[in-house]
Amino acid sequence: MATSTYNLIASQVVGAGGVSSVTFSSVPQSYTDLLLKVSGRMNTSGGEYIQLSFNGVTTNLNGLNLYGYTTNASSYRDSSVIGLGIFNGTSSQPNTFGIADVYIPNYTSSNYKSVSVDMINENNSSSTNSAYQYLTAGLWSAGSAITSITLTAQTTSILQNSTFYLYGIKNS
């Protein structure tokens, strides 16, 4: 029976002042899949995307997004980005962060790279529309193995104490 592995490759906690982006470079090619866990808060009142890109390339990206909150559910397509959902902003309750799991299977293959994103934005409140969930089917239409991953604030910056953990998952 094959033994699976689930190892932390690298992590980063954002310091004072925030950052525009976080890049994991020289990603080891020895795993089968990658899992990225993100906890983020954005430097804009209403919150905004953290966008995902690979190998320093910001083209051939798209995302099909399904989101819902108390009174509405909807979907739309991003034609040029893979967004991880709208993360909490400065108008959210203090110390609240959006949370996303990003799964990237077969990241070393020569096929196009699919990405699954499961994200929530919660505001420490039980009132209507104080939380929502966001699901994204992302695609990078490129045959290159993924060697670096960049997470970029849509327009502003990612605030202090946001965290990024990159895990490698191996079949055997």
Add this chain to the structure above:
Amino acid sequence: MADVIEVNCETGEVTTRPQTDEEIAAAKAAAAQAEADAKAKADADAAIAKAKASAQAKLTALGLTADEVAALVG
């Protein structure tokens, strides 16, 4: 504009530097496209809602009850 962080997964080295002009331009372009996509979606939703309201009004004018209109148009 805030700095960018690069974490080298092989060495563990963490580098912090200012964004390059190219990175700023790419981020702005991506953000603009994302906003355009969201606006296109909102416009499409608004057009559907407008057509639905129009259909409901016309059905009501034809004599259908509110329940009948709801059964047809939702």
